[in-house]
Amino acid sequence: MRILIVEDDVEAAGAMARGLSEAGIETVHAADGVLGLAAAQAGGFHVLVIDRMMPNMDGLTLVETLRREGDQTPVLFLSALGEIDDRVAGLKAGGDDYLVKPYAFAELSARVEALARRRETGSVQTMIKVGDLEMDLIGRVVHRHGKEIDLQPREFQLLEYLMRHAGQSVTRTMLLEKVWEYHFDPQTNVIDVHISRLRAKIDKGFDHPMLQTVRGAGYRLEV
Amino acid sequence: MAIALPRVFRTTPFRLTLLFLSVFAASASIFLGYIYVATAGEVTSRADEAITQEIQSLTGVYRQGGVKALNRSMVERATGDRPFLYLLRDQTGQRITGTLEASPVEGFTGTQKSVNFKVTDTDSDGAEVRHSARGQQVRLAGGEILFVASDVSGAESFVLKILRAIWGAGALVILLGLAGGVLISRNVNETMAGLNRVVIAVRGGDIAARAKLRGANDEFDELASGLNDMLDRLERSMGGLRHVGDAIAHDLRSPLSRLRSRLELALIEAETGKGDAQAALGQALEDADGVLSTFNAVLAITRLQSAVEAPDQVRFDPGDLAKGVAELYEPLCEDKAIEFKLEATPALIVRGNREFIAQALANILDNAVKYTPEGGAVRLRVRRRASGEVEFSVTDTGPGVPELDRPRVVQRFVRLEHSRSQPGAGLGLSLVAAVAEAHGGRLELDEGPGALNGSGPGLRVALVLPRPS
Numbered sequence A: 001m002r003i004l005i006v007e008d009d010v011e012a013a014g015a016m017a018r019g020l021s022e023a024g025i026e027t028v029h030a031a032d033g034v035l036g037l038a039a040a041q042a043g044g045f046h047v048l049v050i051d052r053m054m055p056n057m058d059g060l061t062l063v064e065t066l067r068r069e070g071d072q073t074p075v076l077f078l079s080a081l082g083e084i085d086d087r088v089a090g091l092k093a094g095g096d097d098y099l100v101k102p103y104a105f106a107e108l109s110a111r112v113e114a115l116a117r118r119r120e121t122g123s124v125q126t127m128i129k130v131g132d133l134e135m136d137l138i139g140r141v142v143h144r145h146g147k148e149i150d151l152q153p154r155e156f157q158l159l160e161y162l163m164r165h166a167g168q169s170v171t172r173t174m175l176l177e178k179v180w181e182y183h184f185d186p187q188t189n190v191i192d193v194h195i196s197r198l199r200a201k202i203d204k205g206f207d208h209p210m211l212q213t214v215r216g217a218g219y220r221l222e223v
Numbered sequence B: 001m002a003i004a005l006p007r008v009f010r011t012t013p014f015r016l017t018l019l020f021l022s023v024f025a026a027s028a029s030i031f032l033g034y035i036y037v038a039t040a041g042e043v044t045s046r047a048d049e050a051i052t053q054e055i056q057s058l059t060g061v062y063r064q065g066g067v068k069a070l071n072r073s074m075v076e077r078a079t080g081d082r083p084f085l086y087l088l089r090d091q092t093g094q095r096i097t098g099t100l101e102a103s104p105v106e107g108f109t110g111t112q113k114s115v116n117f118k119v120t121d122t123d124s125d126g127a128e129v130r131h132s133a134r135g136q137q138v139r140l141a142g143g144e145i146l147f148v149a150s151d152v153s154g155a156e157s158f159v160l161k162i163l164r165a166i167w168g169a170g171a172l173v174i175l176l177g178l179a180g181g182v183l184i185s186r187n188v189n190e191t192m193a194g195l196n197r198v199v200i201a202v203r204g205g206d207i208a209a210r211a212k213l214r215g216a217n218d219e220f221d222e223l224a225s226g227l228n229d230m231l232d233r234l235e236r237s238m239g240g241l242r243h244v245g246d247a248i249a250h251d252l253r254s255p256l257s258r259l260r261s262r263l264e265l266a267l268i269e270a271e272t273g274k275g276d277a278q279a280a281l282g283q284a285l286e287d288a289d290g291v292l293s294t295f296n297a298v299l300a301i302t303r304l305q306s307a308v309e310a311p312d313q314v315r316f317d318p319g320d321l322a323k324g325v326a327e328l329y330e331p332l333c334e335d336k337a338i339e340f341k342l343e344a345t346p347a348l349i350v351r352g353n354r355e356f357i358a359q360a361l362a363n364i365l366d367n368a369v370k371y372t373p374e375g376g377a378v379r380l381r382v383r384r385r386a387s388g389e390v391e392f393s394v395t396d397t398g399p400g401v402p403e404l405d406r407p408r409v410v411q412r413f414v415r416l417e418h419s420r421s422q423p424g425a426g427l428g429l430s431l432v433a434a435v436a437e438a439h440g441g442r443l444e445l446d447e448g449p450g451a452l453n454g455s456g457p458g459l460r461v462a463l464v465l466p467r468p469s
Helices: A009-022 A031-041 A059-068 A085-094 A105-120 A152-166 A174-178 A192-201 B012-078 B155-203 B219-272 B276-304 B318-335 B354-371 B403-410 B428-438
Strands: A002-006 A026-030 A046-051 A077-078 A097-103 A127-130 A133-136 A141-144 A147-149 A211-214 A218-221 B085-089 B095-098 B114-122 B130-140 B146-152 B314-316 B339-346 B349-354 B377-384 B391-398 B442-446 B459-465
Touching: A002 A009, A002 A031, A002 B085, A009 A026, A009 A105, A026 A031, A026 A174, A031 A046, A046 A059, A059 A077, A059 A085, A077 A085, A077 A105, A085 A097, A097 A105, A105 A174, A127 A152, A152 A174, A152 A192, A152 A218, A152 B349, A174 A192, A174 A218, A174 B339, A192 A211, A192 B318, B012 B085, B012 B095, B012 B114, B012 B130, B012 B146, B012 B155, B085 B130, B085 B339, B114 B146, B130 B155, B155 B219, B219 B314, B276 B428, B314 B318, B318 B339, B318 B354, B318 B391, B349 B354, B349 B459, B354 B377, B354 B391, B354 B428, B403 B442, B428 B442, B428 B459
Parallel strands: A002 A026, A002 A046, A046 A077, A077 A097, B339 B377
Antiparallel strands: A127 A133, A133 A141, A141 A147, A211 A218, B085 B095, B085 B146, B114 B130, B130 B146, B314 B349, B377 B391, B391 B459, B442 B459
16 A cells, blocks of 8 residues: 655654554655645555645645545545644545544554545445455344344444454544544543444354454454 | 822813813803893883883873973872983973983984983982983974983892802802712722722732722622622633643653653663563553643643634534433443433434534543442433523432532542542543533532432532523
8 A cells, every 4th residue: 555645744754654664554755735736646645644734735725636636535634633623624625534643653554544445445335244244234234154143223333334444453533433423532441342342242152253452553353 | 281180180080070060051151141131131121111101101191281281290200109210301402390300311312212321319328329220212292302211220130139140050050060070080089999909909910809899789890890700710710720730740740750761761671681661662652642632631621711612513402412422321331230311302402512512421421430330320311491501411329529629620630539540630521611611501510319328429410501592
């Protein structure tokens, strides 16, 4: 995977590149908005990671320009200590995800991977299959190894998200944002409780556990 | 060179009094002047009328009996209470008869024309007195000139009395007005000086200075209580700032120094090739995350507090929002064997920032679940109060918060003794309070359902939002 980092803080960009290369992601760095736009226009990136505040051209303008030109490459905005309206402005400008600095590399790489993957599954699905786990999106039923699993609506959504990102690390914050649509940080790790509940339903009584905990990052659904 | 007037004369009320007095004096002068002119005019026109009648009557006598009858009639009339003065002259102007020795009018200047003149008389003591008189003359059919006058000194003194009364009243009004102005100015001056003293004291650093209310419930009291309110808020936020400073020093210094020593140790151990550098780094990362999340929370609270109102407000059903947050915490309750119940009045509407309110509610629920012992109960209720306000209330059966500590737990970084063992930075309720305030609402803390079987008395936390307009 190849991503473009548009970030004026060279040291931060270097750290980011190192962090992402640990996750097997190849990075290209552009040091300001104008250079970033030129690099993005040249193409060949799976994801663009763009800082909001930059000299010459700010991140919002860069993404707006790209989107006007029809470029649909997924964009992850980075910004220092964001407020809700910052995030909304970023998404309005054509951003796909938003991450507030300082962030954990695990969070960044998980989100970058999720964005890159989203690209690949463009068609409308009616069925998701991960190993022996099958989800019928129309009938809203889940089977594992042919056995029906009874899920609450939210558990269904949680599992759907995990299945769509099967094989990838998914952080707690991502789950809270994408499944519950909350953008705050609950003091207690409520997500862990929901995961263990879901885990009890999909893994208990089967030969191997699919829902893995990724230390320091979050969770991963594996075949 | 400016004249140094006493302070009281430089006050706005005194100046306003002067302005009012001059406007009043001008309008009173016009009014009284009109009265004077009207009165004086009335007096002379009455005298003229009487003289005209007398002349007509005498002319009638002359027509019937000639000069002789006229003379007789004049003598008869003059011996009365001498209301009129007479002079009859012949064609050449020689005096024939009359009570006047000479004509005050030179020659004959016309008929029926009124003239003013002075007549000398002797009073009861024999002294000479000059009276004002007013007369008219007429040429009779035989060429004689008849002059009839009336003593108007009585009427004139009446007019003079009125004039004096007018002047006296005017002077009195101006004097009283000035005195009143001085009194009002002094009063206002004292009140303003009181307020001024407070401002000077606060400027000098004494934030605890407060204005005294006079109990008059007037605009000055309103100003004073407004000033006091402002100072209260200022003092609280300054106190809050100082508190945050202390708390940051305390709450962030210890994890930061822990982080520092961990890193230092890891470095030393890595150099000597012993110890678990990886575990130390993992711990250090956790410490750093804790410091960052505290910073984020403080930042969020400060931003909310400095915003006039929460951004991105929309109308929504509070029951739906509560259901979503409740669902997030339900499994946590189940794990702790806490009985959780949500009671929401359907189809309510509030206006606000969904995200902030959800976070506030999550913070309240988080606390409730954290402090409620196993086997306890937590209830989330959404309802409309009779006032039209919408409240989200969370009641738990935990240890509660003593009444005296309730205002304190809302402050940033305040953590009660028994809660120090629990995770958290003591910012949860501060954020809830900030969210409530940014929506024009408030946070209420009350006792829960009461003590039972060694637990309780519990806590009831309510986030109250105003009725949507």
